[in-house]
Amino acid sequence: MPASTLSQHAPPQLVLELPPETAFLPSAAAAAENAAQVFGLDSGGALRLALAVEEFFAYLCRHAGREEPIRLTLSQGGTFTRADFRFRAGEVSLRALNFAASVDLEAGEDLELGLLVAARTTDRCGLTRSGPDVFHLHAEVDRVYPEAEAITTPQRLSPPLRLEPAPTAGTLQHAALLAAGRYPARLRPHSFTRPARFADMVACGQYQALLALDTADRPAGLLCWRASGRRAVVFSGPYVFDPQLAQDTARLLTEGFLARVARTEVLCAFSERPTADLPQGWFESLGNLTLRGAEGSESVEQPAFFRHLREDAGAAVWAHPDLFPFLRREYDRLAFSRDLLAAEPTPPARLPEHSLLATSLDRLRSLAILRPLLDGRDIEASLKAHVEAIHEQGTSDILLHLDLSEPWQGALFPALSACGFVPRLVLPHAGASDMLVCQHAVHS
Amino acid sequence: MPSIAELVPEHIRAFEAYTPSRPDPDLMRQYGVDHLHRLNNNENALGPPPNARAVIEAFESRRSAIYPSGDCYTLRTALSERFGKDPERFLVGNGSCEVIASVIKAFCEKGDNIITADKTFAVYEWVAEFSGFEARLIPLNNWAFDPDAMLAAMDSRTKILFVCNPNNPTGTWWDRDVMERFLRGVAGRAIVVIDEAYCEYVDDERFPDGMELMERHKNVVVFRTFSKMYALAGLRVGYVCGQKEVVDYIRRTHIVYSVNSMGQPAAAAALKDDAGHIAATRLMVAEAKALLLPAFDELGLKYVSNAGNFVMVETPVSDSLIYRHLMRRGIMVRTMTGFRFPNWIRVSMVQLPVMQEFLQALREVLGIVAGTRT
Ligand SMILES: Cc1ncc(COP(=O)(O)O)c(C=O)c1O
Numbered sequence: 127m128p129a130s131t132l133s134q135h136a137p138p139q140l141v142l143e144l145p146p147e148t149a150f151l152p153s154a155a156a157a158a159e160n161a162a163q164v165f166g167l168d169s170g171g172a173l174r175l176a177l178a179v180e181e182f183f184a185y186l187c188r189h190a191g192r193e194e195p196i197r198l199t200l201s202q203g204g205t206f207t208r209a210d211f212r213f214r215a216g217e218v219s220l221r222a223l224n225f226a227a228s229v230d231l232e233a234g235e236d237l238e239l240g241l242l243v244a245a246r247t248t249d250r251c252g253l254t255r256s257g258p259d260v261f262h263l264h265a266e267v268d269r270v271y272p273e274a275e276a277i278t279t280p281q282r283l284s285p286p287l288r289l290e291p292a293p294t295a296g297t298l299q300h301a302a303l304l305a306a307g308r309y310p311a312r313l314r315p316h317s318f319t320r321p322a323r324f325a326d327m328v329a330c331g332q333y334q335a336l337l338a339l340d341t342a343d344r345p346a347g348l349l350c351w352r353a354s355g356r357r358a359v360v361f362s363g364p365y366v367f368d369p370q371l372a373q374d375t376a377r378l379l380t381e382g383f384l385a386r387v388a389r390t391e392v393l394c395a396f397s398e399r400p401t402a403d404l405p406q407g408w409f410e411s412l413g414n415l416t417l418r419g420a421e422g423s424e425s426v427e428q429p430a431f432f433r434h435l436r437e438d439a440g441a442a443v444w445a446h447p448d449l450f451p452f453l454r455r456e457y458d459r460l461a462f463s464r465d466l467l468a469a470e471p472t473p474p475a476r477l478p479e480h481s482l483l484a485t486s487l488d489r490l491r492s493l494a495i496l497r498p499l500l501d502g503r504d505i506e507a508s509l510k511a512h513v514e515a516i517h518e519q520g521t522s523d524i525l526l527h528l529d530l531s532e533p534w535q536g537a538l539f540p541a542l543s544a545c546g547f548v549p550r551l552v553l554p555h556a557g558a559s560d561m562l563v564c565q566h567a568v569h570s
Numbered sequence: 571m572p573s574i575a576e577l578v579p580e581h582i583r584a585f586e587a588y589t590p591s592r593p594d595p596d597l598m599r600q601y602g603v604d605h606l607h608r609l610n611n612n613e614n615a616l617g618p619p620p621n622a623r624a625v626i627e628a629f630e631s632r633r634s635a636i637y638p639s640g641d642c643y644t645l646r647t648a649l650s651e652r653f654g655k656d657p658e659r660f661l662v663g664n665g666s667c668e669v670i671a672s673v674i675k676a677f678c679e680k681g682d683n684i685i686t687a688d689k690t691f692a693v694y695e696w697v698a699e700f701s702g703f704e705a706r707l708i709p710l711n712n713w714a715f716d717p718d719a720m721l722a723a724m725d726s727r728t729k730i731l732f733v734c735n736p737n738n739p740t741g742t743w744w745d746r747d748v749m750e751r752f753l754r755g756v757a758g759r760a761i762v763v764i765d766e767a768y769c770e771y772v773d774d775e776r777f778p779d780g781m782e783l784m785e786r787h788k789n790v791v792v793f794r795t796f797s798k799m800y801a802l803a804g805l806r807v808g809y810v811c812g813q814k815e816v817v818d819y820i821r822r823t824h825i826v827y828s829v830n831s832m833g834q835p836a837a838a839a840a841l842k843d844d845a846g847h848i849a850a851t852r853l854m855v856a857e858a859k860a861l862l863l864p865a866f867d868e869l870g871l872k873y874v875s876n877a878g879n880f881v882m883v884e885t886p887v888s889d890s891l892i893y894r895h896l897m898r899r900g901i902m903v904r905t906m907t908g909f910r911f912p913n914w915i916r917v918s919m920v921q922l923p924v925m926q927e928f929l930q931a932l933r934e935v936l937g938i939v940a941g942t943r944t
Pocket of ligand 1: 611612664665666667668691734738765767768794795796797803806807808
């Protein structure tokens with residue numbers, strides 16, 4: 127089948143079931159390299175993915191359960207190729223799945239650096255859990271797209287504006303470059319300066335985009351969003367191209383965006399990269415995060431905005447009593463009715479020895495997000511090891527998400543606090559209930 | 571083994587289930603209030619008309635052991651007398667929501683579409699979409715259904731056009747002329763459903779009566795409900811009326827025994843003495859509007875108030891934030907984001923003391939949010 131027809135069908139994928147034997151390393155790596163090329167990566171990108179797959183697989187051969195094969199799914203995500211390993215933890219210690227499992231606990235055993243190496247060759251990677259002992263380890267490598275010059279010439283547009291819900295690739299690329307010309311890099315998706323990538327992301331549903339056009343069908347503004355979990359979307363924008371029409375454009379886009387997500391399963395909209403053009407009164411401020419970003423960039427205060435798309439029926443959340451003052455203040459400020467249930471740490475004797483933390487790394491944004499998957503006696507030590515490993519690896523910002531529907535997660539707060547994490551934001555309904563975002567304190 | 575999700579068709583997986591609000595005692599505890607005024611569902615706060623009330627009060631518990639009439643025989647006879655039509659031309663459902671599904675099932679097959687407005691009662695769109703049919707949503711024009719744009723959106727696969735007259739939530743309605751022109755434009759090519767859930771609230775010569783239109787336009791089907799004016803929402807009775815042939819087809823897809831034993835006689839009784847009840851309800855709505863609308867003007871709030879026992883008000887901040895603050899004061903309104911009117915709330919018109927309490931709460935809430943606007 128010629129590669130050009132791929133995008134017209136369901137996203138193509140290649141699925142392999144591999145016994146956890148290192149003898150199959152070449153099969154896994156060859157499949158990854160071949161699939162990545164068919165799915166549109168250049169040979170460099172395909173090699174990077176193959177390398178990650180090799181590292182992951184070698185790692186899983188040592189640590190995954192042996193009762194069933196490891197399933198490797200290679201799929202095309204439009205602008206990237208993804209390798210996903212599904213495996214059972216089995217009887218093997220889960221500790222090895224920690225991103226930082228080896229860093230200080232088993233210093234010297236460089237074999238265990240597999241995940242770190244893999245992390246370096248990919249654009250994004252992470253661990254998730256999909257059942258009591260079913261886990262997924264995934265890695266993504268992006269296709270390379272040509273960079274284009276941002277458009278900085280002032281736009282003089284003629285109202286009235288209208289919304290274009292299904293913009294063509296050409297108009298999207300034009301709009302992305304206009305946005306790149308008017309907004310700094312941290313306020314827009316990276317793909318705006320690789321506009322063909324942005325258009326592809328929209329074409330394959332990674333992003334949704336809404337465009338405002340003027341009477342001559344020229345782009346007047348853009349707002350884009352993507353899913354974040356099943357129940358939330360995160361948006362970037364609104365971007366307006368003619369400052370004279372800023373208010374009207376922003377309002378039209380915001381209203382259109384909300385109309386689009388309102389009757390879907392989405393519960394909440396959160397800002398990812400909100401611009402100053404976001405109209406007043408449409409979103410609630412959740413607070414700020416201080417992000418240092420990639421090396422060489424200045425740290426910025428990133429505000430977080432939120433909008434609930436439903437009527438809130440109230441909820442209960444679990445948290446360690448030390449968190450109550452922060453939570454009470456936030457819930458009261460936001461007028462959310464929540465029952466705060468006290469979650470005390472489980473006595474060490476009743477905990478397994480090892481905890482498990484999932485790490486997602488986004489190298490472009492120099493951002494790591496930690497999520498606790500399993501509690502264990504070593505959680506504090508493991509957190510410390512993760513922070514160190516992530517910093518060493520060159521990533522500057524570390525967030526930690528706690529799902530407050532889980533008592534044991536809410537109870538972790540003293541351990542987090544001891545490792546330098548401070549509570550920053552409550553994200554209503556972002557997890558099974560509300561999510562608490564903690565940030566590793568920025569010592570400078 | 572496939573996961574449960576893999577057994578589910580794509581259009582169901584993508585579909586958002588309606589989440590009803592939690593029971594009052596739960597909500598009251600959660601929001602820390604000792605009372606709750608429900609101004610969110612356009613219910614009639616006066617309660618059912620006297621005859622219906624008597625039927626409900628006289629209902630003997632042992633009748634609960636007996637199945638109801640499977641086809642609502644007595645209620646259809648009452649409807650037949652009231653509207654002077656053959657009883658076979660009425661099909662009663664568990665609320666008119668149920669008959670929406672029956673009509674769509676009867677007329678649509680794979681590849682077909684329905685046409686309605688983008689900002690109207692959501693169930694037409696929902697049922698079409700979870701059944702796997704395209705819903706073409708035509709933007710309102712000046713708060714009202716746009717007849718020309720709806721006609722323009724029709725194609726050979728259009729099977730049903732849903733017109734909510736008066737429209738929930740804007741209260742706008744097509745007069746006889748607009749409706750006639752529209753029906754001539756459709757020219758029998760598709761079924762036209764006129765949802766008259768709120769028709770008893772309109773007191774205007776120019777309002778077109780669907781019951782009369784269907785005699786000249788054989789493709790017209792009318793929905794009515796006992797949930798709104800007749801205040802029987804809890805008993806779930808609504809119905810569809812049309813030409814006999816059309817109703818025959820709809821009946822084939824419809825569930826029998828879906829209407830309960832208390833609802834059937836209560837609805838029949840409600841029809842018998844409705845004049846006084848309707849007048850009293852209209853008066854209550856008029857008094858509520860006379861209180862609220864000038865107050866909204868004074869507060870600088872934009873509102874949309876036309877037919878029906880509800881008013882839409884624009885809020886300076888997110889409707890869901892206003893909702894939470896009002897709930898803390900024992901007032902429940904409907905947020906309009908889900909109707910594609912972000913930053914609007916819809917308020918049911920009820921008795922004056924409650925309207926005054928609502929107004930007081932709204933004033934307080936506006937004061938609070940004015941200080942924290944983002
Ligand atoms: C326009 C419209 N149609 C139909 C209904 C459904 O009424 P029921 O199912 O209670 O008969 C409603 C209720 O909100 C409505 O607003």
